[in-house]
Amino acid sequence: MPSPCSLILRNVSLVGGRVADISVREGVVSHAGASGPADRTIDCSDLLVLPAAVDMHVHMRGGTQSAKEDWESGSRSALAGGATVVVDQPNTIPPISSPDALHARVYEARSHSLCSFAINSSVTFDTPVKGMWSAGALAFGETFFAPSSYGEALSEGELRTALREIHACGALATVHAEEVADGNDTDLVSHDRLRSAAGELRAVEAVRQCNSAGCRLHFCHMSTNASVIAAAAAGSVEVTPHHLFLSHEQFEPTDALGKVNPPLRSEKERRDLWAAWDAIDVIASDHAPHTRAEKQAPFRDAPAGIPGVETMVPLLLAAVLEKKISLADVIRKSSQAPAELLGIPPAGFSPGDRADFALYPRSALPVDPDTLHSRCGFSPFEGLPAVFPRAVVLGGEVVYEEGEFSRGSPAWFAGKGFFPR
Secondary structure, three states: OOOOEOEEEEEEEOOOOOEEEEEEEOOEEEEEEOOOOEOOEEEOOOOEEEEOEEEEEEOOOEOOEOOOOOHHHHHHHHHHOOEEEEEEOOOOOOOOOOHHHHHHHHHHHHHHOOOEEEEOEOOOOOOOHHHHHHHOOOOEEEEEOOOEOOEOOOOHHHHHHHHHHHHHHOOEEEEEOOOOOOOOOOOHHHHHHHOOHHHHHHHHHHHHHHOOOOOEEEEOOOOOHHHHHHHHOOOEEEEOHHHHHOOHHHOOOOOHHHOOOOOOOOHHHHHHHHOOHHHOOEEOOOEOOOOHHHHOOOOOOOOOOOOOOOOHHHHHHHHHHOOOOOHHHHHHHHHHHHHHHHOOOOEOOOOOOEOOEEEEOOOOEEOOHHHOOOOOOOOOOOOOEEOOOOEEEEOOEEEEEOOEEOOOOOOEOOOOOOOOO
């Protein structure tokens, strides 16, 4: 006789209207339907149950940047926002540009992260692409086609060579496509002008022209309707909650809490971005925390980047409750699509799926930075409606419940080229 299930989520309302019990055994879904005994059951009659998010664009900091964030605080923030997998970007200090640096980053995450994770490789003129692929990099980039925080831009020739080498590995290249003009970066309006929407669109086209090898491309944080449409013709498209929910007009002109690359756009451009919703493949946070003190420097000196891993899905679910978007779209863009793009086993309700879930109430509350878990201590989404999870399941174990964390069994997801030493 098989052993009892470790967990059963009872009365789960699935997309499409069916109600089922989700049985979990040994970290995966074993059955969806009528259930039997279990070590623990949770009645989900009044809850929204989602496959947990895969946030494929975070900057977990750590090391010399631990005042901003580290793996423990960042992973707590991820779990408290319903994300059980995060993909760390390689523009760290030092950058993830060698197999040894990648191994050290994996060790750091394994030692401190409460959620599952993957690590991307940086892309520079001298990155050992094959070596990084065999060392376990999940993907390459974000690859900077314009300079940003802790990331140096590649020339068109360097990008063309890198894409050829990445394609030879069968890997995914994620691209930060911007164009940066000269000028005085004194406020949010000038920041928008210097990293313009038109320049972003030109950069997308330039990246496409550089990809003569036919490498799989993923365009990070597209910020306008036109850029989304153009990028969708060349690869997969990612958009952030801050470009969907925030505009620079919602801030005081010199408030660097809203400074980010690509910039927050005008209110009109923000609304137009929603019109491209169906062309967006992935919602990712681009979680890039800095301390409040750093953000209070004169605008031109303040770093670009904002926290978002904890508020990403909650903001989207508030939009679901307001009937602006569908629950199925949120599941697709925050969980299913990123897992497919990256080759990570999917979370879901079918037998064999990774048993990672987030259980949400059916009501929203205003975002309160004092209740969030990022070390940076602020949120540009303060006051916006959001639906935060009541409980989060990782590998069949409840690891977050009513504000309390417990350590489960987080996994490292290495890329398909991983060859253990």
